[in-house]
Amino acid sequence: MIRTLALVLTLALAAPLFAASSEPVPVVMDQVIDAALADSSAYALLEELCDVAGPRLSGSANYELAVEWALERMTDAGLANVRREPVTVPHWVRGDESAWLLEPHPSRLTMIGLGGSVGTPPGGIEADVLVVSDFDELEARADEAAGRFVLFDAPWDGYGRTVRYRTQGAIAAARHGAVGSLIRSVTPARDCTPHTGVMSYDEGDTIPRIPAAALAVEDAARLHRQFDRGLPVRVRLEMEAKWHDDVLSSNVVGELPGRESPEEIVVVSGHFDSWDAGCGAHDDGAGCVIAMEATALLHRMGLQPRRTIRVVLFADEEMTQTGGKAYAADHADELANHVAAIESDSGAFPPRGFTVSGDSLSIAKLAELAAPLESMGASSVSAGWGGVDISFLAKAGVPLIGHRTDNEGYFDYHHGPSDTIDKVDPADLQRNVAVVAALLWALAESESPLR
Numbered sequence: 001m002i003r004t005l006a007l008v009l010t011l012a013l014a015a016p017l018f019a020a021s022s023e024p025v026p027v028v029m030d031q032v033i034d035a036a037l038a039d040s041s042a043y044a045l046l047e048e049l050c051d052v053a054g055p056r057l058s059g060s061a062n063y064e065l066a067v068e069w070a071l072e073r074m075t076d077a078g079l080a081n082v083r084r085e086p087v088t089v090p091h092w093v094r095g096d097e098s099a100w101l102l103e104p105h106p107s108r109l110t111m112i113g114l115g116g117s118v119g120t121p122p123g124g125i126e127a128d129v130l131v132v133s134d135f136d137e138l139e140a141r142a143d144e145a146a147g148r149f150v151l152f153d154a155p156w157d158g159y160g161r162t163v164r165y166r167t168q169g170a171i172a173a174a175r176h177g178a179v180g181s182l183i184r185s186v187t188p189a190r191d192c193t194p195h196t197g198v199m200s201y202d203e204g205d206t207i208p209r210i211p212a213a214a215l216a217v218e219d220a221a222r223l224h225r226q227f228d229r230g231l232p233v234r235v236r237l238e239m240e241a242k243w244h245d246d247v248l249s250s251n252v253v254g255e256l257p258g259r260e261s262p263e264e265i266v267v268v269s270g271h272f273d274s275w276d277a278g279c280g281a282h283d284d285g286a287g288c289v290i291a292m293e294a295t296a297l298l299h300r301m302g303l304q305p306r307r308t309i310r311v312v313l314f315a316d317e318e319m320t321q322t323g324g325k326a327y328a329a330d331h332a333d334e335l336a337n338h339v340a341a342i343e344s345d346s347g348a349f350p351p352r353g354f355t356v357s358g359d360s361l362s363i364a365k366l367a368e369l370a371a372p373l374e375s376m377g378a379s380s381v382s383a384g385w386g387g388v389d390i391s392f393l394a395k396a397g398v399p400l401i402g403h404r405t406d407n408e409g410y411f412d413y414h415h416g417p418s419d420t421i422d423k424v425d426p427a428d429l430q431r432n433v434a435v436v437a438a439l440l441w442a443l444a445e446s447e448s449p450l451r
């Protein structure tokens, strides 16, 4: 009798933990959301990542500190098969850098070198500045560019259109003989802060590689006004930036193994590298923590889905995307079993929903799966981009899902020194964990997946 009672008690205690997985998917999704909203682990994790590893530039020692941290935290969370997967990544080091306005009056400029730029000779480059608003104006004034810096003071026109000056400015300026390329920071913010990001050179190497840097929006505007007044505008730019040999780094992986079809995989991911300004709190420490926490939360609730959930923290998204490419190559033989891949790289702002790259059938199916997220304001599903790192899975036909937030404020911090933990709202971060965890359950548990 006593033994039977003990057994009943044990079952009763165990029941709430394990019964959930036999309930309908939308019911469990609601339970997952409730559990996530009652939790505050995500912010503590992100804060710890920012404090322990700091900015996580590809190839840096900081990035490796972050890898150690993630391995430990995923193991603590009870995830299985926690491991590094080797990736050879580029190693660019910024070094010291500065820019000074020499004429019409001396003053220090607020600048940051663009990722991948060459440095200047020691002592820097001193030259007059040609200021233009866009590529068309440079073409119109091309004969004035030789021997000068070209400053692209391009107004913010959304990220996709404005970022061209960062990625293509050095090529356009050097084509006309400029000695350096300066841009107005790619941000709508007015906070006297410079924002970096990757730039590029002519692949064929027929156009010279000139140093490239961003100025704070206010400084770019000042130089532009001075130039329009007909004042002499002369700048000295000094950058130690240098490319070193590639280094061996890693993606970090951990799993919640599937209960019935462990060979079928749902990837949930973010990119673990960041720029060296700020600490990559929104971009993309948040996405990585959301992926880790969403999976850990399901495990803490005793939920084991039908399929395997695999957390992947990708190396080197910001520079050359070797992390995403390595994952696609190293897992080529199991990509046919990848049911879906989610990437979270929109910052920790209020969740809005998901974009999916796939046929109309997958879009409709994802909309059906995401419907229970309506209470969170996150049920919107539309056709669109999945994410940089998971994009390499497209060829194998993996449905790619981008986790979207209401991130109007994102580009105020993006790639700048202010992308720090204090800009992250703990409640918003936790709401993102809630919706990603709930969607993960839907994708890993529903009978008919997206493909």
Ligand SMILES: [Zn+2]
Binding pocket: 271, 283, 284, 317, 345
């Ligand atoms: Zn990012």
